[in-house]
Amino acid sequence: MEQAEAPFRILPALSDRNRFFWTSGGDGRLRFLQCGSCEKLVHPPLPRCPGCHSKDLAPQAVSGRARVHTFTVNHQPWMPGPELPFVVAIVEIEEDSSVRLMTNLVGIAPEDAEIGLRVRVVFEHHPDADGDVWIPLFEPDAE
Amino acid sequence: MDASEIIERRACITGIGQSEVGRRLSRDPLDLTLDACLAAIEDAGLSVRDIDGLSTYPGGMAGPPGFSGAGATDVHDALRMELAWSDSGLETPGQLGAVMKACLAVGAGLANHVLCFRSVWEGSAQRDKGRAGVMPGGGERPTMRASGFSEWSLPFSAPSAAVWIAMFARRHFHLYGTTREQMAQIALTARRNAAHNPKAIYREPLTLDDYFSARMVSTPFCLYDCDAPCDGSTALVISRAERARDLRRTPIRVEAVGSALRGRPSWDQFDDLSTMANRDAGAHLWTRTDLRPSDVDLVELYDGFAFLSMSWLEALGFCGVGESGPFIEGGGRIAPDGELPLNTQGGQLSGGRPSCTRPACSSGARAADARSPCRIPRSLWPPPAAATPAGACC
Numbered sequence: 110m111e112q113a114e115a116p117f118r119i120l121p122a123l124s125d126r127n128r129f130f131w132t133s134g135g136d137g138r139l140r141f142l143q144c145g146s147c148e149k150l151v152h153p154p155l156p157r158c159p160g161c162h163s164k165d166l167a168p169q170a171v172s173g174r175a176r177v178h179t180f181t182v183n184h185q186p187w188m189p190g191p192e193l194p195f196v197v198a199i200v201e202i203e204e205d206s207s208v209r210l211m212t213n214l215v216g217i218a219p220e221d222a223e224i225g226l227r228v229r230v231v232f233e234h235h236p237d238a239d240g241d242v243w244i245p246l247f248e249p250d251a252e
Numbered sequence: 253m254d255a256s257e258i259i260e261r262r263a264c265i266t267g268i269g270q271s272e273v274g275r276r277l278s279r280d281p282l283d284l285t286l287d288a289c290l291a292a293i294e295d296a297g298l299s300v301r302d303i304d305g306l307s308t309y310p311g312g313m314a315g316p317p318g319f320s321g322a323g324a325t326d327v328h329d330a331l332r333m334e335l336a337w338s339d340s341g342l343e344t345p346g347q348l349g350a351v352m353k354a355c356l357a358v359g360a361g362l363a364n365h366v367l368c369f370r371s372v373w374e375g376s377a378q379r380d381k382g383r384a385g386v387m388p389g390g391g392e393r394p395t396m397r398a399s400g401f402s403e404w405s406l407p408f409s410a411p412s413a414a415v416w417i418a419m420f421a422r423r424h425f426h427l428y429g430t431t432r433e434q435m436a437q438i439a440l441t442a443r444r445n446a447a448h449n450p451k452a453i454y455r456e457p458l459t460l461d462d463y464f465s466a467r468m469v470s471t472p473f474c475l476y477d478c479d480a481p482c483d484g485s486t487a488l489v490i491s492r493a494e495r496a497r498d499l500r501r502t503p504i505r506v507e508a509v510g511s512a513l514r515g516r517p518s519w520d521q522f523d524d525l526s527t528m529a530n531r532d533a534g535a536h537l538w539t540r541t542d543l544r545p546s547d548v549d550l551v552e553l554y555d556g557f558a559f560l561s562m563s564w565l566e567a568l569g570f571c572g573v574g575e576s577g578p579f580i581e582g583g584g585r586i587a588p589d590g591e592l593p594l595n596t597q598g599g600q601l602s603g604g605r606p607s608c609t610r611p612a613c614s615s616g617a618r619a620a621d622a623r624s625p626c627r628i629p630r631s632l633w634p635p636p637a638a639a640t641p642a643g644a645c646c
Contacts, residue, residue: 119388119406122397152521153404179426179525181418182471183410188387188394190409197410197470199419199520211520213408224426239397244407 115233116191120242126154129168134232134243141208143169150205173230174250175200178209182219196222200247216248258540259359260352264496264503266365266489267296273451273484273604274375281321281373281483286330288485289369296489297500298365303489304336305363309350309370311340317386318378321371321485337362345511345533347554352509354490364495371485372605378481386481387411404520414478414557416519418470421559423525425472428574430562432472436463437583438558438594439476439601445588446598453480453604477558479600510537527563527573534567545569551592555599565594 121131133140142151144158145165157164180198196214201207214222215231228247235242255261269291271284293300312323324340327333337357345352347370354366378385388394388411398406410416424430439458446452458476466474496503512532515523522529538544545568553564562576570592571579580586586594597603 116409117393118409119394119396119398119402121403121407122399124399127403179419179423181415181422181473182468183415183418184468185412185414185470186382186384187409187411187415188384188389189392194468195409197408197415197419199525207523209520211405211408211410224423242407 115235115244117189118233118235118244119188120235120237120239120244123240123242126156128240130154131242131244132240133168133170134230134234134245135241137232138170139173139202139230139245140168140170141202142166150202150208152208152210171202171204174203175210175228175230175247176203176206177214177222177224177226177228177247178206179224180214180222182222194219198222198228198247200228210245213246214248215246253540258508260355260506260509260540262359262493263355263506264491264493265506266491266496266499266501266503267292267294267298267487268489269293269295269487270451271371271485273453273482275453275480275482275604276375276378277373277483278376279373279483281318281371281485282326282330284373284483284485285322285327285369285371285487288371288487289327289331289367292367292369292487292489295501296365296491298489300331300333303331303333303365303367305354305357305366305490306333306335306338307350307354307357307366307368307490308340309344309347310342313342316388317390318372318374318376318481318483319386321373321483322369327367327369333367335363337366345513346529348509349511351488351490352511354488355506355509358490358492361492364492366490367487368490369485369487372481373483374481374605375483383412383481401519412470413519414473415470417557417559418473420525420528420563421472421557424559424562424574427526428577430574430577432464432474433460434577434581435472435477435558435562436460437580437586438555438561438599439463441580441583441586442555442595442599442601442603445596446602449597449603451604452598452602453482454602455598458602473557473559476601479556480602480604482604484604507543508537508540510534510540512536527567528560530560530564530567534564534569538569548592550596551594552596552599553594555595555601556605558601561594561599 142154146163147161149160178199178201182194184194196219198214199209201209227250229250230245231248232243269288271287306324308324313320324338339353350368354368357363381391384391443458446455466476468474510533513529514532553561555561565576566573
């Protein structure tokens with residue numbers, strides 16, 4: 110799902126190490142580096158697996174399903190961004206609960222956010238001269 | 253561990269100084285820094301020529317605005333110091349990393365008297381833009397692209413530690429049933445204590461009704477759970493024990509420091525978001541001393557956000573994991589006449605960010621920088637006492 114009017118966001122600086130992650134939403138899939146040797150998911154991206162030190166790392170698509178590990182409803186206008194108040198959450202992905210993403214919850218009233226909530230990824234497309242970016246946000250998972 | 257190997261015990265605090273402290277002083281931050289540094293040197297009965305070491309956190313930095321008032325080289329040159337050792341930096345075990353390194357430097361014989369300082373001018377740096385004035389873009393749309401940890405937080409409009417630490421607090425509330433009414437005691441206690449500190453930023457009474465009427469910043473934190481950005485500088489002189497004996501003031505011996513961080517150094521990937529990095533630093537501290545939590549008479553715990561003091565109470569073993577809410581409930585236990593007085597100068601919540609420390613307070617005891625814990629063990633009371641920092645980066 111792409112939103113017609115995405116809020117202003119500071120975009121990540123893209124590099125050879127992280128470009129796959131921030132452009133992964135182009136086909137609607139969320140990806141993390143996976144170690145070809147020990148199969149561990151690695152996040153944030155690194156040149157070597159932190160577990161076995163293998164360099165055999167490649168992006169691997171995951172289900173996009175996750176669970177809210179914790180969250181906060183932000184009321185403070187720190188900088189231009191989503192309409193206040195909005196939810197900042199840390200979600201743990203379904204395939205490995207130790208892999209987490211800070212994100213925003215969308216498609217939910219802030220007062221309905223709760224720890225343990227099942228969510229799924231939805232990407233927000235940001236066209237940009239320095240390279241398009243797809244920001245992974247999460248919405249309640251109806252299934 | 254053989255006590256002789258714990259070289260921070262060869263270090264003493266011999267001087268404390270602080271500049272003017274205020275919400276928006278509009279003063280040159282180097283000027284504030286030099287006020288604090290010269291006051292600390294004078295307090296120790298030393299002269300600039302006696303100081304042969306210099307240590308500061310976070311060191312000279314262009315941004316974020318107001319976070320660093322001066323770097324080591326600024327003070328080195330401004331005071332025409334002749335140094336045997338100096339150090340500064342952000343990647344160190346918390347704000348007290350600068351103090352720990354000073355203790356290690358004098359313990360190792362690299363220097364005799366190390367000047368340590370921290371300066372902030374976030375109050376003035378905000379200008380009329382509020383908190384957004386010191387955030388990326390300074391109140392306008394920033395043109396930057398995010399990298400480092402910011403890569404994983406700024407795209408989600410989460411530029412402040414208030415947001416990140418609020419999520420630690422939420423996790424704690426969820427697991428242990430901690431409540432805002434319990435957490436309120438951190439801010440209320442600080443405000444009551446600030447009434448006795450003439451340098452505190454906020455000294456007027458604060459009630460539980462005021463607390464619950466305040467605007468939310470990032471749930472569960474309201475305005476009073478967040479410390480007061482301001483301008484000011486605090487400085488210490490750390491001396492080798494054998495050079496401390498004949499100085500003006502009774503030296504405060506350092507008993508032990510703790511610096512461990514065994515979990516991932518990350519705000520979102522840390523293994524247990526109901527604890528914090530202080531968990532490891534706190535445990536490390538007790539491995540370097542025979543003192544125990546029951547020996548401690550009062551605690552000055554970092555309260556940049558109210559939950560941090562609760563987290564430190566657990567990390568240092570003053571209560572069990574998850575028990576800080578009931579521990580501070582009602583505020584009696586942490587009041588000045590309670591069993592464990594907390595943040596006795598008003599903390600940062602009411603005292604202001606550069607530290608609430610009142611130099612040479614009237615009791616005769618002196619507390620070090622309040623950005624991280626220091627304590628005066630019961631067994632060493634009255635002074636000479638130990639001030640024990642434990643630092644951590646999250």
